[in-house]
Amino acid sequence: MKKISSIVLALIMLVNLAACGGKNTKSNDPNIGMWNAVSASMLGVTQDIVEVFEKGVSLELKANGKYNLDMDGKKASGKWSYKAGGLSLSGSGLVFTGNVENGILTLTNMLDMGLDLIFEKKGGHPDTVLPSARGDAGYYIVDRAIEDGEKIAGSELRDMGFDYYVLLNEDGTAVCQTDDLATGTWIKGVLSLHNDQGDSATINYTIKGDELTIDWGGLIIIYVLSNGVPPTPTVGTVGAGGLSELQEWWDGDWYGYWEPHSVSEGYEHLDDGRWDVFAKIEINKDDTGVIYLWEDGEDFAKVNITVSEYGLSDKGAAVSESGNYWNGYEIGHADWIIDPGIYNYENYMVIDGRYDDDEGDGFNYVVYLRPWGLLWNDIPEDERPPWYEDWYLDYYNDSDSMLEAIQNSGSYVHSELADTLVIEKPTPSVPSGGVATEKPTPSASSSGPMEASFEMGDFIISATLPGQGWCAKNTAFGYELYQVKSCDDVYSNSPRISINIDPDKKKFDRYSNDFENVQTIKNRTIGGIDMTGRTYKFVGMDWIEYIGMLDSAHAVSVNTSKIDISSGEGSDVIDSIKFQANVATDDVSGERVSSGNVSALLPDGWKVYPVWDLWAEKENTPDKDKLKFNKFAKSEDDQHVTPGLEIRYYGMNSTFIEPGKDRFDEAKDWGPVDIGGRIWKGITGISWESPQALIWTKDGDDEFLVAILLEYGGKKISLQDADVRAILASIKAP
Template sequence: MKRRKLLCMLLAAVMLLGLAACGKGKEEPKDPNLLKVGDYELRYKGACIMEDYAGDDALVLTLDFTNNSEETTNYFWAIYETAMHNGTELDMGIVYLNPETLESVDDSQYLDVEAGGTVEIQTAFELDDTTGEVEVTFEEMEGTENDSITIDLSTVSREPAGGGSASLAGGGKGDGSGGEAGVSGGGTGASSSGELRDWWNGDWYGWWVMTSCYGYYEDMEGEWWDVCGTIDIGEDGMGTVTLWDEDYTESEPMSAAAVSLSESGTGEFGTLMSEGGWFTDIALEHADWIVDPGLMDYQDMIHISGYYENGEDEFTYDIYLRPWGTYWDDMYEEDLPYYYYDWYLPLIESGESMPDSIG
């Protein structure tokens, strides 16, 4: 009897030890602010509402980006982000921290981060209203793993951005040498001419081509794609140019440029000039784009030319655009966009507005 009692006591002790061990092995609850996306980690540090370049509301997120891969990279090339609000995908926002230097909240996304390193980044989304919740999903650029966070806009404070719709007259983006380049006529001409803005504002369609390709792009010499875009210039002469080709969409564009419009130029439509923003994965600065329709051989056409350089990778790009709905009957066959007959003409002949993707 004593042996049986002793055996029962030993079994009970073993069971208690087992339960204790199980308790120690229990996973701790996930930190809701720590997002794991493949080889990368994002720590959500907060959000606020700021005014974008046009004075509209934008949601600005601040995160720590940790690169746990074996190669140096940056947030822009590592992470693909989308934000949903009231069932609608939000467009990316352009929010200036300094309207004179055109420093933007998302400049940090282009900072290279070595393996194991961490950098604080910000990203911005346009808001139609400041109620409800915004779900932001972060996905590997080259992979399928993702994580997300939901932000209750009622808990988000409003902060000044220093940008809004302020004019850039008298200031420009630094040239890297410590000085600032002046903005020739930036933000001063179109404010007095609604007709001038009306010519530029709206939807555009055309094509773009790569030449003088080196490095990674060497085999892409002469390749070209159809491109769509929207231009939006405000009364202060400042605005944006958003472009997307066959591989992009309006909400995830190929380029988003901040621009200024001046009445000065060789023709009646003035000159459009870049002041900031980005093209693919490089930043645009003051006067990287100088667009003067008066130089064109065809009516109602603009030509955007630029130079891409990222390390040893280089190419020159030329973008030709005409207002959506324009017939290109005055041009040679070889100068027409690739989808002109099969996609563009059927849409404009049926009175359709420009879609947010091509093809």
């Protein structure tokens, strides 16, 4: 139809050339006035006029016999005449013909292309005949249907839920019930309809006797005139924002929680966890929309959806169309099908799906949501969000919106909805609604290497482990590097590399009397130390052991069992082992400084800088939970050009979420490392072209995160430096 409109526009310009006058017409001719096109029809297809001509079509018939035609913003003129019901428009040698019948003007077969335009007169036409006078008015119910030559009885259609009808009212209004309920107007043979979602259509029908027939795109339905009482239309109302009742139910803020199920290897740490989530749903008039879903500290998903009334309740259902969730993984059409009618609770929806990373590991996720501002009293306590009692109930009624409540509590907002993202949130140590487990971000790939490090006496032992299938653990028998998926899977005979340091080299021979099949093997250099080698069998396991001297006072043993260290991962791990003298942190001098809620040793040669509280009412208010130290700094500006660290404290009234490796390029896991009696772990990598680290630890109810800039402007610090470790060991809360 668009193609036809362009042809019409091209030729109609020729009509502009004919500006000659015509015979004066009586001013009381009822056809004089402005006519507006309502539909266009071609090849049996009828469409709303704006579907063919976006700006519409109008025809003005003047009393002097001239006409003005405005077609999609293009103007033309000429002369017109009317005789015995026939209408003629002419100009520049072209003629358009039509008729005026029952107050309806039709231009027929325009340009001999079968295009008809149907017009209604502005203000009405005195010859307009009510539908009842035309014999079509009535209530028509479905009688039978024909599809692909197969006949379907009306009773079968109704049993299938197709309780369709057409209601043509005598005042020219119409109601049509199909899968959707639509209302509008009708003239003989044509229905002009629109529904709640803003869709409009012009439908042709035919009448033969008491039967009304409509071809619904290949499904031909025959309706029969009924003497029954038509149902009362229940077309949804439109709210102030132009959305229907159904659309308004979906549109808005939502709050709830999510939990994993069917957890595969690599994500066992998620088992039995539940976490609060927030959602903002934005719905458009055309039923499209988007869901922003996030939890405290990270985005969950952004998904484009379509809503419709096709659900098990009056809330309809939503279907995903496209989008992304954790780590950019795609969500496609119908990956999410959200039907609130499935569940027994009012104003409640559930989203479920499956997350799988690049390694094939993953879990099913289930998200439970209810509109922000509603209580969950009708839902059992163990099915409520973890922070419902101690956070939601404090904030939902005191804020104008969910986003305002989140901001007031200093919490995280989806990255596309807020500029400043803060992860602190008041929460109880043991949420009353469930378990708020500390949850690492699902990693896009678990194949990145991990830096394992541990203090043992006067030395720091470190090694680089493959990111998958290995773990590090300090035991009574030494520092163990296990070739298992998780340290939870470790048994007495698990494959391992054991590292031990002792002042007395003879200690490594204390069980030698029980060794079997002892043999000497070639020396191997490990961590720069030339070590002698031997093999033997002990407690039912075969061992390969290397022994050497770190210095005159410290011997070291590297012992392996059930791991191939001749090549591959086992060999790489052995070759990555390093030994570094551990400078005593007690020898580091300085002064203790405090920000209010956290304090630490400021070593000599370091400078402290304030960290401003971004949420304080007054500018330049120090953040009581943070400390910032820089080494080699002298002036205020030096804090931006020297390596240093920032300490962040998370106590009873805040929640700490472990950072993901996506924070860095070339990211590696670091730790676990015992520093000052606390176990630290973290990640290292490159950000803004500078080596950095994020490490964290837990001490009872207190948690600490330290962000470290390891190198800048040619100056460096490291996680093995005595002053850095002295700072980490000294950190404490009030």
